[in-house]
Amino acid sequence: MTVSEPDEADMEVFDEEVRSAVRYEKGLAYKALVALAIVAVVILLRLFFLG
């Protein structure tokens, strides 16, 4: 398949959508840390307060 040169409007939409998707995917790294922090809180509560 040959990829023709995209016009400017298509390129702008493409850039914006890719930027937004990359931002979302990077946000997942922080969300993973939040989930790990929740696990850590549960473990600490279990060890020191709820045992």
Place this chain on the structure above:
Amino acid sequence: MIGILLGLRWLLVALVMLGALPLLVANYQFLLVGVHFRRLHYARCAPFMPRVAIIIPAWNEAAVIGTSVDRLMQLDYPPAALRVVVVDDASTDATPEVIAAKAAAYPGRVIPLRRDRGGEGKAATLNHGLAHILADDWAQAIMIIDADVIYEPTSLRRMTRHLADPAVGSVTAYIKEGSRPGSYLTRFIGYEYIVASAAARRSQEVLGAIACLAGGAQLHSRENLVDLGGRVDTSTLAEDTVTTFQTQLSGRRAIFEPHAVVWSEEPTGIGALWRQRMRWARGNMQVTRKFSGVWFRPQAGSRLGSISFGLMWFCLLLLPAFMVCASASLVTFFFIDASLAWTAFHVLWLVNVVTYVFITSFALLIDPQSARRTWKEALLFPGVVNVVILLAAILPGPLSQLARVLLAAVGVPVTSGLIHGVELFTYLWLAACMGVAYLGKVAETRWLGWITGPLFVCVGGYGPLLCAVTATAYVRELRHAEAHWDKTEKTGQVAAPA
């Protein structure tokens, strides 16, 4: 004799701990989601919109096919570069009339095909359409979809941009549960799709191997399909998984585009869900056999043989076996050394707690839109009893006090016999929860089934229900039971949120 007993003890400990393997693998899988941003394919993408032929297999889809075609015609995609080929698999309802009306409404853009002899399954229907599409050179890419799915307007172009990279053979989208108004069961499915699609496919992409392109959203480059013989597999019940494997084994990449969203209608009854998942589970077992030379054999050009991917595949496939094995080992252990059995169970259950908290919280964060609808089902995914046992592992002191108060209130004394009985019950429940969830399917069609069916599923657990399907699929495959293509009934009650 002492040596044998000691050996047996360690063997039982090992078998109980084996039950933790799928949990550890699930945690690993979710951790990979956090690094997905490092493996994005966008650097090799371009705003590329090739001529796409969308193929829809349709057997008695009168309720849904019209809306699906209308929505496809509204996609944010150049109209001249989009054709929809609807293959009517000898429907006996009004499907031919609906397709003919749409072909008249969108001349040249909707192409009706009809098989005179139907009932051979989705793959045979797809091959009929593929033969037509590949007969001329118009289509540069082919999208295989289901009759009931609703594409968000930008989804197709978000997928085609990956085909600008010639190394990519196929692209799939994020299928979300869109049944409206829906039910407790569709909300369980909604949460399951966050875990199995949004999370699992991201982690598979990090590993470089996709397990399955979603059946309702498979975009292929023409070259890829031609290289695969211009046909999809008809020898298994999982033609989409076979195509996914063949694509990657031929050296091309399969891509998951999580920001291309497709809404699908899901079964609202346990019986319909059971039939759908039985087809998927048996299909996966057939795929496991068909590609027996691939597993755990790393090879150049494909990561399907990697250890990590193999562990993920088999931990899911063998999950019911792991559960039964851990349960049986704990019960045996209980009669040999109750104290050590309790310790082993405690370790297993703490791994379970960590997994439950991590996966549930992360999954809900991955897709907040679905999470708002499904958070209650997410919490109840393992079933009410398992959640109580998980809480007991987190809060042993307070829950033990609460149990004592409640028992005292009803006049039941706390004896060692009662405590041992509770221990034995929790060990048995590891496997018995599948049976209880299965009772939901049985009860659904009986008297008061509208309440007892959901009750059994909520008590036993939706996750254990899926395990029960897989366990039944083992038996059917071992017996070489006839494999039907059981179509999932669709009513058109699907909607993409505004």
